[in-house]
Ligand SMILES: Nc1nc2c(c(=O)[nH]1)N[C@H]1C(S)=C(S)[C@@H](COP(=O)(O)O)O[C@H]1N2
């Protein structure tokens with residue numbers, strides 16, 4: 001061996017670096033997520049990716065969460081990605097998964113950097129510690145979001161930590177395996193080959209896990225109760241109404257599957273009726289724990305047709321729906337609950353940590369405030385608040401807890417969940433109207449002219465709609481016809497048969513509430529008090 005060879009032979013062969021570490025971390029993060037997903041689908045174990053997202057939703061400052069909501073709603077609508085609420089939930093779930101992958105990438109990079117420095121050391125111990133550094137906070141986050149009974153939370157936490165420990169050890173093993181070759185060239189090829197094999201194995205596990213888990217998901221979620229629905233066997237109360245919706249108007253009675261769903265959870269809460277109780281406590285003479293059967297059997301049901309909307313609904317958005325609610329007037333319940341004289345408010349808490357505070361005066365003044373257990377004649381679905389939710393006329397959905405667990409009588413007002421995060425204190429529904437359709441394919445004849453049916457919905461909370469007007473190309477406002485609504489609490493279908501003229505036209509609509517107050521024409525975004533503005537639709541013939 002000549003002296004000049006020596007530098008080459010003894011040249012330090014660096015172990016794989018941070019980029020490889022990030023790649024291995026992410027590659028092994030994918031099957032970690034798939035296995036956690038499967039376990040969640042088939043058992044009661046927690047799913048860390050969704051829990052992490054839910055935790056962020058609850059913990060981040062209100063303005064950031066609001067910005068996130070508006071960005072997602074804006075993109076889903078702007079890019080026509082389908083039903084806003086449903087797509088937004090998918091985006092949230094994907095963000096949860098991406099967050100865990102990013103965490104795995106960062107931790108993988110850190111571990112590789114550490115192991116490169118500390119040449120000897122205990123790589124597997126370092127790997128396990130890295131796994132624990134991810135797993136322990138993840139377990140705590142999951143426990144705080146899920147609020148499961150203690151025993152279950154311990155098992156769930158142990159599961160999460162075990163999964164991350166395995167991940168950490170596997171990352172350390174991968175690094176060991178990648179650092180094996182002694183010659184730089186060989187090492188590079190060997191690493192690349194190893195990463196490919198690892199990626200392939202990871203992809204197989206991930207895809208298989210996601211597929212099997214999703215099958216299970218679909219089975220659990222399919223309602224299969226269509227036949228029991230009230231609407232399947234009854235005529236709507238306004239079936240005889242004279243004014244027919246213009247073809248293309250959204251359904252007056254929203255099918256349950258199409259009703260928007262908005263809440264702070266990546267997935268619906270699954271509440272067990274057997275263990276669920278409505279706890280009534282605070283300023284009461286005797287606390288109560290009521291079962292759903294108690295509520296159903298002890299009180300005559302109240303049925304109301306109701307339109308609810310999300311305060312995040314943009315003008316003409318789809319975060320609004322109408323169905324038939326069944327429950328009990330809260331005023332009627334209060335008569336049996338024996339509140340102490342000092343009580344002035346009810347604090348209503350949900351199983352997901354959401355809450356709202358309702359003045360007693362509101363309840364006493366309006367028998368339509370109700371605790372509801374059915375929509376369209378069937379028990380509330382998991383996504384819409386099973387077993388119990390509240391309805392408060394005239395207010396946006398953010399004031400109306402689903403999955404209610406307890407009602408506390410108190411002597412003061414407090415900001416509710418979204419008020420606390422910067423949304424409007426009152427959250428009173430604004431009057432809005434929408435042009436759903438310009439039905440050029442459904443021309444009718446009248447007064448010797450061809451008339452194009454134009455139509456949509458108008459809504460002003462519980463104030464009713466007294467008048468709707470249509471404007472064509474910025475001209476005069478013409479009164480539209482109003483269809484008898486399902487109730488005083490629902491939207492109203494309007495229709496305007498427009499004398500056809502060739503060309504390009506803009507159709508605008510505005511409504512007046514029951515007191516004759518015209519809707520605001522000022523364009524306001526959803527935050528903080530609900531969107532307003534005139535909706536228009538263009539059409540060219
Ligand atoms: N427990 C709980 N209740 C909740 C929410 C929530 O996040 N958690 N979201 C509220 C909001 S913002 C709206 S718009 C309505 C939506 O009800 P829906 O999903 O049944 O349409 O639920 C309300 N009730």
Ligand SMILES: [Mo]
Nearest residue numbers: 310311397398
């Ligand atoms: Mo909402």
